[in-house]
Amino acid sequence: MSTRDIFRESGTVGKDIIHNIAESAEAYTDPDGKRYPVINLKAVTSIAKAQRIAVRDVEIAALKQGITPWRYLRNIGTIGLDGQIKLLQSTVAVVGAGGLGGTIIELLARQGIGHIIIIDNDRFTEQNLNRQLMSTEKNLGNYKATVAAKRVKEINSAVTVTTFLKKLTKENAHRLLKDAQVVADGLDNLPSRFAVEKACRDLGIPYIYGTIAGFIGQLMTVFPGDTGLSCIYGYSDSLPEQGIEVKIGNPSATPAMIAAWQVQEIVKIITGIGKPLRNHLLILDAMEGTADKIKLSRY
Numbered sequence: 001m002s003t004r005d006i007f008r009e010s011g012t013v014g015k016d017i018i019h020n021i022a023e024s025a026e027a028y029t030d031p032d033g034k035r036y037p038v039i040n041l042k043a044v045t046s047i048a049k050a051q052r053i054a055v056r057d058v059e060i061a062a063l064k065q066g067i068t069p070w071r072y073l074r075n076i077g078t079i080g081l082d083g084q085i086k087l088l089q090s091t092v093a094v095v096g097a098g099g100l101g102g103t104i105i106e107l108l109a110r111q112g113i114g115h116i117i118i119i120d121n122d123r124f125t126e127q128n129l130n131r132q133l134m135s136t137e138k139n140l141g142n143y144k145a146t147v148a149a150k151r152v153k154e155i156n157s158a159v160t161v162t163t164f165l166k167k168l169t170k171e172n173a174h175r176l177l178k179d180a181q182v183v184a185d186g187l188d189n190l191p192s193r194f195a196v197e198k199a200c201r202d203l204g205i206p207y208i209y210g211t212i213a214g215f216i217g218q219l220m221t222v223f224p225g226d227t228g229l230s231c232i233y234g235y236s237d238s239l240p241e242q243g244i245e246v247k248i249g250n251p252s253a254t255p256a257m258i259a260a261w262q263v264q265e266i267v268k269i270i271t272g273i274g275k276p277l278r279n280h281l282l283i284l285d286a287m288e289g290t291a292d293k294i295k296l297s298r299y
Helices: 003-010 015-024 041-051 055-064 070-088 099-111 144-155 173-177 190-203 253-271
Strands: 026-029 035-039 091-095 115-119 160-164 182-185 207-213 216-222 280-285 290-295
Touching (some): 015 041, 015 055, 055 070, 070 253, 091 099, 099 144, 099 182, 099 207, 115 173, 144 160, 182 253, 190 207, 190 216, 253 280
Parallel strands (some): 091 115, 115 160, 182 207
Antiparallel strands (some): 207 216, 216 280, 280 290
């Protein structure tokens, strides 16, 4: 077995790779005059190609040596080098690649989540153009998950993407979600949300719930031991497919508002920085300019 094969299997980095990273580093001086070693994308991709390893592996190796890839420089002050390493080593599943999901996927790619699983069997239509980040006039009729996967690779070559052109159901949820550390809700109907929540509970995975309607959105983080959606909707077996959003619509900014909060929850869970929004429902009302955090009790 070659050195490169050993690297791919074990995740350890050879001295030649460390040397190449160190030689490629340059200095960045912050506004306070402090200098930091950084490495640019061209150098990272060149090392990855020469050593026949993944771009992500080079980035992780650089971070472990205290050298920050330029693309993550504005992340480090908040989550630190260790936090960025954890993100690059993580897997997040996004169920639904529309209004909420498309924005979540975009932000996860820019944040540096190492592996994104995208689950969606829908295609873009004209009514998606007002709010779905991945939707354009040119890709109408294309699968949302396929378009989203292409977009991720254009943003961040270090990110691995797995797509499932399937509708998540009670029957396949465990199989589709089993490799994720966190699951983000980009869905638009309650039965599917309950199916995702149950599968996450069974698998021991945190679930980030989000929903939108008009100028209002709400979200919460559900860990396996939490009551979750039943606190809001009860245990009804006849849950409606869709809610009030069908009547009052979804303006462009509302999904972005909630998706951004969902991504922050994901980052907090993976890095261990901050306090996840557990057993509370956060309601953001852009029309009134209010944010309400409601403590939930068991149904």
